[in-house]
Amino acid sequence: MKILLMIILHTLCSQDIHRGCMNNNNSRSYGVRPTLSETYLSPSEHFLIHYDNPNSDKAPIQEDIAPLNGIPDYVEEVAIIADLTRSVLIDSMGFRPEVDDEDGKYDIYIVNLGSGFNFAYGWNYTDDNDGIEGTSWVEIDNDYAEDSYYTNGLTAMRATVAHEFFHAIQRAYHEKSSGTYIEGGLAPVNYSYFYEFSSMWLEDIIVPNSNDYLYFLSSTADERRFFSNPEQKFSDTDGYSVALYGHYLSNIIEQTENQKYSTIIRQAWEKFSDELLDPVDALDEVLSDYNSSFIESWVDFCSRNFHNGQFPDMNNDIYYYTDQTSVTYDALGIGIEDGNLHKGYIGTTQTLDTLSLLNEENYIEIDDLDDFSIEMHTIISDSTGLLTMSYSGLPFAGKYIIVDKESADINSAIIDDVAMDPIVLNTNNTIHFIYGGSNPSLIDVSGSVSFFPGSPVLLSASAIKDGIELLWESSYGDELTYNVYRDNILISQGLTDTVYIDNNIDPITEYQYAISCSNLIGESELSNSISELSWPSDSQVTNAKIVSIYPNPISRLGISDFNVIVDYASAIDDLQISIYDIDGRLVSKDDFGARQQGRIEEHLGYLLNPNFSSGIYFLHINGDDVIVKQKFTILK
Incomplete structure (x- = not known):
C-alpha cells in the first residue's frame, strides 16, 4: 500500500505539474541517491555536482569549450548558478543556509529526467537515511532538450537549479511540506503550495530572462492554477501559478528596488518556522508590519492582474512587475486568456441594460466571505451609463476594475476601492468587483443605472455667408441639450434646437464639427464629425x-x-x-x-x-x- 501511494504521488507530480516536486517520503528510489561516475566541486566549494560518463544516457551535454579543462561546460554552468543562487538567498536575502549532510557539500545530480516515468524539470529529495533532519539533494535533467519542457537548454537548467535549491533552504525551516506540526499537534495539511510559490518567485529573480513560470499561470486541466480559478484560497492553489504574488509583495508592499535584496518572503518563512504559524497567517503577520493584511494585499494583487499582457511597459499605476507587459507575453506566445483574470474569469455576470430592468431590492448576494480568498462578480456595459452600487455593508477589502472589451487603452484602465459613488461606464467597458475579508461575511449588493444620452447624428455642415450652418438629428430622452465642438473644442453648449450657425470663423478655413448631447446624468460621446471649408471674404x-x-x-x-x-x-x-x-x-x-x-x-x-x-x-x-x-x- 505504501508503494502504491508513492507511485500515485510521483505520477501526479511528474506528469501534471512537472515543474519540480518535493519528495517528503524518501526518494523515488526509496532512499538511494543516484550512482554517477564523476563529480565536480563548485567554485564556492558548497556544491558537489555529480554526473555520468559520456557513454551513459544520463550524461550531460559534453561540450567543453570555455574553459577547455575536461569538464563539460554544462556541469560548470550548474555549479555557477548554484553558487549564485545560494549567495542571493543567504548573503543578500538573509535566509538560513541549507542543512549540511555528512560531508558538508550540497549534492546536485545530473540525470535524465526528460522522458519516461520520472519526467520533470527537477526534484528535491529529503535524505531520511543519514540521521540528520532537513538534509536533501537535488536531481536535474542532463540537457533540457525535450519539447516537453516550456524552456530549454541552459536557461531551463538555471531556473531549475534555483528553484530546487531553494527547496533545500526551505527544509532548514520546515523539513517537509506536509504533515507539519502546528500549534502542538500534527496538522493533516499540505503546505507544498507555499514551498512552490516561493521557489517559483525566486527562479525569476535568479534567471530573469527565463520567465518559464508564466506558463504555469492557468490550465484547463488543473483547477489549482490560480488564473483558471481565482476565487480559490491561496492555500488551495498549486503554488506554481501564484509566483507573481511574490513579485507583488516585493515591489508593491516592500517596495524594494532590487528583489535580490528582498526580505519579505524570508520574514514569512521565519514566522512559519519559529512561531509555528500557517503560511497564510505568517504572511498576514508580516504584512501587518507594512500596515496591511493578507486579504488586503490579495485583493489588491488580484485587481492588478486584469490587464496583464495588454500594455507594453511599466508606465502605468497598475503593473507591479515587468513580466505583466505585452512585450513579455508576446515573446513567450502566452495568450491574454491564459494569464489575465479579465479573460480567464467566468463568474456571476450582469449587463447594464438587464440590471436597469430588475426590480428586486438586491440583485446579488455575496456570501461566505473570508480572509483567505476573494469573491467576484462582473457587470458588462452594453450602454453608456452611470452605475451606482449599494451594499448592505462595505467589504473589509474590495476593489472594482474597469477594463476595455476591445482595444485596451491604458488611459481608460481604472482600479479603485469599492464604494457607493457613481461609476461612469461606456459601451466598451466591463467592470469587475472583488471582495475579501470575513467582516462582514455576507453582503447584499444592488445596482442602479442611469443612462447617458445617445450621441446625436450630425447631418450636415454647410458654408454660408459669414458662417457655417450645422444641422443634426435629435437624440432620444428628456431634458436634452446639445453641445457644439469645433476642432475638438467646445464652442457652444446648452442648445435646445438642432440647428446652429457658427459665425465666429475666418475666411477660406476648414473646420471640423461634431455634436454631443447632455442630460441630467452627463454628456454623450461625440457624434460623427463633418469638415467644411468656410467662404472667402x-x-x-x-x-x-x-x-x-x-x-x-x-x-x-x-x-x-x-x-x-x-x-x-x-x-x-x-x-x-x-x-x-x-x-x-x-x-x-x-x-x-x-x-x-x-x-x-x-x-x-x-x-x-x-x-x-x-x-x-x-x-x-x-x-x-x-x-x-x-x-x-x-x-x-
Whole structure:
C-alpha cells in the first residue's frame, strides 16, 4: 500500500505539474541517491555536482569549450548558478543556509529526467537515511532538450537549479511540506503550495530572462492554477501559478528596488518556522508590519492582474512587475486568456441594460466571505451609463476594475476601492468587483443605472455667408441639450434646437464639427464629425464662377431645393439667370437685379418645372456682359 501511494504521488507530480516536486517520503528510489561516475566541486566549494560518463544516457551535454579543462561546460554552468543562487538567498536575502549532510557539500545530480516515468524539470529529495533532519539533494535533467519542457537548454537548467535549491533552504525551516506540526499537534495539511510559490518567485529573480513560470499561470486541466480559478484560497492553489504574488509583495508592499535584496518572503518563512504559524497567517503577520493584511494585499494583487499582457511597459499605476507587459507575453506566445483574470474569469455576470430592468431590492448576494480568498462578480456595459452600487455593508477589502472589451487603452484602465459613488461606464467597458475579508461575511449588493444620452447624428455642415450652418438629428430622452465642438473644442453648449450657425470663423478655413448631447446624468460621446471649408471674404472673390450646384443631379420631385453658389468678382447692376436644355432651347429665365462682390447662394428651385424632361441642362449666369456656365442633370 505504501508503494502504491508513492507511485500515485510521483505520477501526479511528474506528469501534471512537472515543474519540480518535493519528495517528503524518501526518494523515488526509496532512499538511494543516484550512482554517477564523476563529480565536480563548485567554485564556492558548497556544491558537489555529480554526473555520468559520456557513454551513459544520463550524461550531460559534453561540450567543453570555455574553459577547455575536461569538464563539460554544462556541469560548470550548474555549479555557477548554484553558487549564485545560494549567495542571493543567504548573503543578500538573509535566509538560513541549507542543512549540511555528512560531508558538508550540497549534492546536485545530473540525470535524465526528460522522458519516461520520472519526467520533470527537477526534484528535491529529503535524505531520511543519514540521521540528520532537513538534509536533501537535488536531481536535474542532463540537457533540457525535450519539447516537453516550456524552456530549454541552459536557461531551463538555471531556473531549475534555483528553484530546487531553494527547496533545500526551505527544509532548514520546515523539513517537509506536509504533515507539519502546528500549534502542538500534527496538522493533516499540505503546505507544498507555499514551498512552490516561493521557489517559483525566486527562479525569476535568479534567471530573469527565463520567465518559464508564466506558463504555469492557468490550465484547463488543473483547477489549482490560480488564473483558471481565482476565487480559490491561496492555500488551495498549486503554488506554481501564484509566483507573481511574490513579485507583488516585493515591489508593491516592500517596495524594494532590487528583489535580490528582498526580505519579505524570508520574514514569512521565519514566522512559519519559529512561531509555528500557517503560511497564510505568517504572511498576514508580516504584512501587518507594512500596515496591511493578507486579504488586503490579495485583493489588491488580484485587481492588478486584469490587464496583464495588454500594455507594453511599466508606465502605468497598475503593473507591479515587468513580466505583466505585452512585450513579455508576446515573446513567450502566452495568450491574454491564459494569464489575465479579465479573460480567464467566468463568474456571476450582469449587463447594464438587464440590471436597469430588475426590480428586486438586491440583485446579488455575496456570501461566505473570508480572509483567505476573494469573491467576484462582473457587470458588462452594453450602454453608456452611470452605475451606482449599494451594499448592505462595505467589504473589509474590495476593489472594482474597469477594463476595455476591445482595444485596451491604458488611459481608460481604472482600479479603485469599492464604494457607493457613481461609476461612469461606456459601451466598451466591463467592470469587475472583488471582495475579501470575513467582516462582514455576507453582503447584499444592488445596482442602479442611469443612462447617458445617445450621441446625436450630425447631418450636415454647410458654408454660408459669414458662417457655417450645422444641422443634426435629435437624440432620444428628456431634458436634452446639445453641445457644439469645433476642432475638438467646445464652442457652444446648452442648445435646445438642432440647428446652429457658427459665425465666429475666418475666411477660406476648414473646420471640423461634431455634436454631443447632455442630460441630467452627463454628456454623450461625440457624434460623427463633418469638415467644411468656410467662404472667402467679399474682397477675396476676384474671379467670377459657379462654385457649386446642388443637388446635382436633382430629382424632379426635389426641384424646389435647387441651389447654386456663385462667386461675383465685382458688383453687378443687372443679373440674369437662364436655363437651356441640351438642344440649346431656353426653357426658363429670370432677372435678379443687382449683386455685390462676393460669394452668394442663389435659390433657383422656382426656375425648374416639374414637367421638364429628364436629361442634361445648362445654367447661364449673365451679369454686365460676364457669363458663367455650368451643366446639371434632372432625373426622373
